[in-house]
Each structure stands twice: as C-alpha cells, then as structure tokens.
Amino acid sequence: MKIPQHWQEFIDKFHQQFDSEIVYDIVRVFQNEEEIEERYTTYEFTDYLPNYIPIADDSGGQVAVISTNEKDTTVYLTSYGTLIESDFKILDRNLVHWMSRKFSFGSEEYDDNQSLENQQNIYHLEEDKISLKMSQFPELITFFKNTYKIKNLCLPENYPKLEAIFGFQDGYAYNSVTNTFLYGESEGDFKESWLVIATNYFADPFFIDFDEVQQNFPVYFAYHGAGKWSPIQISNSILAFQEKLKTIYQHRFNKEELIKIVANEIVSPNEFWEEVHESILNLPERTEEKQAQKYEETDWQEAELYITNIGPNKMKIVSLLKENFNLSGTEALQMSKQERILLRKGYLKWIEKDVQQLENLGATVEVVHLS
Template sequence: MKLPSHWDSFIKIFQKKFDSEIVYDRVHVFQNEEVINERFTTYEFATYLPGYIPVADDSGGQVAVISNNDEDAKVYFTSYGTLQEKDFKILDRDLLHWMQQKFPFDKRNDKMTEMTAEQQALFEKENDKMRQKVNQFQSLLNFWKQSYPIENLSLPENYPVMENILAFQDGYAFNSVLTKSLIGEKKGDFKESWLVIASNYFADPFFIDFNEAQENFPIYFAFHGAGKWTPIKVADSIDGFQEILNKIFENRFDKNYLDSFLKELTISGNEFWEEVYQNVSDMPDRAEEEQRQKNYESDWREAEVYITDIGPNKMKIVSLLKKIYKLSGAEALQMSKENRILYYKGPRKWIQVSVEELENLGATTEIVMLDLE
C-alpha cells in the first residue's frame, strides 16, 4: 500500500506532538502502514472504497479516510458500517489542519463536493495568473528558493510549491471545501492584495501585500482561527525577514544566542516576536535536547514482543491470539503450542502494554529490538 506524501508529513509531526495513539480520549490515529493495512483488510476497503485509506477512527463506528490520490488532501469521514463514497462528509481540508483542530469527528456536515470541469479550468487559470504575478518579483522567488523550516517556535515551517501557488492560499483567500472566496474589504477580512508566503505548524500565515512592492514587501503575520485577520508586522522587508530566519536557523541549537537575538526583536512590544521569544525560553538546553532526541528515536524504533511460555492461563492466552490473528479456536490453540509466538510488532514505546497484559496472565515474554534501517 502506497501512502500519500502528505500523510507522511502529518504522521511525523503527530509523533512529535503526541506520545499515544489515542488522543483526546477517543480518537485513535493509525500510525504506521501495518495498522492501516489491518483496518483496510478487516473492513474490506479494497471492495467498498478501493481509492481511500483509513487513517483514524473515533474508537467507535466512525472512520476518517483520505484519498490515495496525492492531489486530494482532504479528510473525509464515514462509518465502518457503510463505506460508501456517496455518504462521505468532509472533516477538514487536510490532516495537519484536522490535527490542529483537535481531530473533531463532527465539525463539518458538508456533503463532498467535487470541482466541475469549469471550476477546475478557472482554478488553473487563476493559478497561472498568480504564478505570472509572483514571477515578476525576484525577492519573492529568492525567499522560497532559500527557505528555513524551523520547528516548534511558531516560525515558518511550510512553504508553497511554485507550480501550485494558488492552492497554498486555501483557508485564507478561499475555502476549497465550501468552494467560496474569503476575500473582503471590511476590517478583519483577508484582502485581495495579500499573498500567503509561508505558514507555521498552527497554520498561522505569513503574508505580503502586493501594494507594498515598492517597500520590498514588509512581512505580516496573523493568528489563524481568531475569527478575523489582524496583521502583525514582523519584518520591514522580505529580505530582512529572510535574514532573521537565517540567523535563527543557523543558531537553532544555541539557546543563549537565540535568547539574546530575539530579545532585541521584542523591545517594541511585537506580539509575534514575544511569542517566539517565549518559545525559545521554554526550550531545553542542548544536552537535554540531545537526550530527548535519543529517547524519541528509541521510542519509535520498531520492536517485537514474543511469548516464550504461555504460563498457567492457557485459554486466556489462546483467546488473545484468536482475537489478534483473527483465528478460529482450533487455530489459536495450535498456535499456542509453538515455542515462540510473535504477539506484537510496532513502536517500542507501546510494547509495555502488551508485555504487562501477558505477564499479568503469567506468560513469559521476550522483547526484540529490530535493527534500524
């Protein structure tokens, strides 16, 4: 099974933010291809929804799915009991944004809408027009050519792909789910002359105003989800902003340098730089960070749990094997007679649950760490 690239990006960020596969008490996020494949096979997606992949469920009957087409990043939901494309509802525009909204399963009630041929042609026309427009400004092209994705500080992490620059404006200038423009002239509206040039983890945009090309594009920031757009000027020019990002990126592991450098940017009381400064203050020192990274890498290393002796509660172990492997009673009983039984395979951080479950029944277990590729 080939998973879309946007799922790979999502799961890497998810695993940094959460230490459990169950989040917000009920949402079960499927974190590897093995688990996804198990759901795909168990619920016969190949028969009913061959073009879609299950990525999470609500620990009940509802399941979130994505298309296996990389060009469609939307998150849809349906129920395990129906699995009919015509019954899809849209949860969110993409997995990252859904995560930022805390994985709601009841946020949207919009029926799935597909672009008509006319709408698609219009979208491509507008995209070409925007590409031609930004190509006139070398400073913009330079900014994207030398980007600095900086994690965990509220700074830019996501940048547009030039070939599809219009799609990056989704959620700001327009809403692709509801197929409507979000541009307006009232205070708090997203303005027609604005262009989002980057966003951070929280989907907060960094943007320019084409009307300020003569000033070499001052950079603005706004908090997403506030109900209105309130621009905060974060740099006097796009070149100046890039220089700031470069210094932060090159010294991202030097907390003392960042503390001193960012303190200067907060003197004017800039709300955005004060938030970045606070994020730096909360950073661990380098030794702690290195140890945390080692722990993180170790936690997500693949491991296997084997039963080497089923112990006194034979039938309870048989029952577990029957459930895990979806075996008949006779097949599970036969498996229980093996000298070494694979019980679990997955990230090391989650094996303890399996080990405790087995050892509480009196079984003897063995943990095997798999070699890193």
C-alpha cells in the same frame, strides 16, 4: 517516490485530531513517509502506479492513493490486487475534505464530480495567475528556494511549493470545501492582495501584500481562529525575514544564542516576537545529539499527557480543548477549569508534538509513562 506538499499539510492537520494508528475502527492512515514508502515498495507501485502513492487502506484490501502531481489533489480508490489507473474511483476532491467525511471508503463513487471539476478549474486558473504574478518579483522566488523549517517556536514550519502555492491559501483566501473565496475589503477580512508564504504549527499564517512591492514586501503575521485577521508586521522585507530565519535555524539548538537573536527583534512592543521569545525561554536544554537520542529511545513508549496548568494563553487552550474533544465553547471552557486534564493517550512519538505545542503556549504539562 515523490510526496506532494498537500499530503504534508493534511498529515499535520491529521496529527492534531488523531493519535491512533487506526481511525474509525477500520481506516489505517499512513502517518509518515516511511510507512508510505514501505507499502509503495511492497505492492510494487513502481511497476503498476509509479505516479501515485498509497496514503491509507482499510481491512478489506482497498487502498486510497493520491497523485504525485501537486496540481491533482484528488483522493482515488483502488485495491492492492489490481492497481490499475483506469479502474480508479474518486473518493474525494482532497485529503482534508475526505478527513471531514471520516475517511469514507464507500463502495459508491464520490457523487460530487461537478464540484471536483469546478475546484480543479479554479486551482489551475489561480495557480497560473499567482505564478505569473510571482515571476515578476525575483525576491519571492528566492525566498521559496531557500526555506527554513523551525519547530516549536511559533515560527514557520510549513511552506508551499512554487507549483502549488494557491493550494496553500486554503483556509485563508480560499475554502476548498465550499469552493469559495474568503477575502474581502472590510476590517478584519483577508485581503485579495495578500499571499500566505508560510504557516507555523498552529496554522497561523505568515504573509505578504502584493500592493507593497515598493517596500520590498514587508512580512506580516496573524493569529488563526481569532475571528478576524489582525496583521502584525514582523519584518521590513521578505528577504530580511529569510535571513533572520536562517540565523535562527543555524542556532536552533543553542538556547542562549536564540534568546539574544530574538531579543534584538523586540525593539518596540511586538506581540509576535515577544511570543517567540517566551517560547525560547521555555525550551528545554537539549543538544541536537541528545534530542535525537531521546526520540530513538522513547518513540514507541505509551504514555498519557495531562495539562496541569493552562497558563497565560487561556483562550488558546480552550480552543485546543474544543477541537480536540469536539466540545462546545462553554464545555471547553468548563474543562479548562479542571486541575488535571487528560488530553491524550498514545505513543510518545505523537505526544511530543502536543507537549511542545502546550509548552509554547505557556501551559504546564505532565507526561505519565505507561510502559
């Protein structure tokens, strides 16, 4: 069973918006590979739909499935009782857009097939263009063949697969909801020559500029949601960046060593590396074994997560509150002034991500165990 990369990108965004097993009182979104595999096996997808995986269902036996083919991002509707590809109906053109439509399981077929076809044509054309361009630069291929996912430090956690790299540009160079390109040449625009090579937990992009091949592709970082793109150079070359990530990954459970490694990057003022350094300083002292044990013992304990001090990154916390509670900017700003803000209630398994996100931003949190 193969899980496509675009599902992982979707589920990361899903966890930032929802903390319950059932959403909109009826839809159960499968939130990890174990849940998908359990239904894939139980309903014998291997025999009936080997090239598709179930990703959500409703209370009436209907199931949403996606293809294991990275280039097909369509969400299809079938039922556990049939599982016949020829009977599929189209729910939406991709998972994120389906989420924006509140995971509609409507009986009518999705009525935007022309838009879906246009999007698929764009994807195929752009994937081919990027693949051809990248094939000229072995260092780019090398980077994507050896990636390091580093959690909780503002560093790369998500990477595209080579066969689906254009889809990874969604939200930066391209908007899949409106089928429009977002780049421009004005100050603060995302440039057409830029390529997003990774993102962190906050969806902040790491990118290169194809126009800088002679400089061995310096790596840049920018904050997402700032209203404009303000690149910060964080490495002299993509391969040097890869080596730095490898070193950090190898020492990810050694706080003292991490501090030394990242401190070497702050030879001159650099907002990005300074933020990474601050995140390391705020890390708890945990060995790999202790962290694994902690998750095993507390994953399914119910708890409430409170923000007791928003810390130095006020506007990022305000933005998080705005998105989490669907508030206006003014309402989120007012909420941020509360002495104790109830952000989330749910299982510790899901709350842990929020804790790390908030602590990385310098906020003080309190987790209240309910059972």
